[in-house]
Amino acid sequence: MKTIRVMTLGAALLCLGAFLAIAGDTKELVEKTCSSCHDMGRVRAAYGVKDQTAWSATVARMLAKGNAPAVTHEEHGLIVDWLSAQEK
Numbered sequence: 001m002k003t004i005r006v007m008t009l010g011a012a013l014l015c016l017g018a019f020l021a022i023a024g025d026t027k028e029l030v031e032k033t034c035s036s037c038h039d040m041g042r043v044r045a046a047y048g049v050k051d052q053t054a055w056s057a058t059v060a061r062m063l064a065k066g067n068a069p070a071v072t073h074e075e076h077g078l079i080v081d082w083l084s085a086q087e088k
């Protein structure tokens with residue numbers, strides 16, 4: 001029984017670690033991608049104002065601009081999710 005509990009705790013910690021790693025990487029990804037034309041102030045101004053749909057449209061609009069950095073489909077999704085989770 002004790003082994004099972006230790007294993008469950010271990011698995012929970014692993015998940016948390018993976019979650020935090022992704023959250024940290026996504027923040028860097030967003031800062032790198034979204035501050036290449038304007039600073040993050042412009043992005044931050046819309047935290048908590050735009051919902052997921054609005055962010056999705058904004059990110060697509062930004063990344064369709066001429067000299068926008070290329071991101072993968074997965075990265076696009078991560079960026080939208082991360083932005084939608086930010087609060088004012």
Ligand code: HEC
Binds near residue numbers: 030033058059068069
């Ligand atoms: C290729 C250059 C470029 C990149 C990369 C870029 N932006 Fe922009 N962004 C602009 C320009 C130019 C404007 C002002 C004109 C406009 O709104 O289209 C703007 C305006 C904005 C605005 C204010 C207007 C609105 O629609 O709310 C937000 C928010 C924004 N950008 C967020 C982002 C985010 C988030 C990213 C990263 C995914 C990003 N931008 C990446 C060029 C860029």
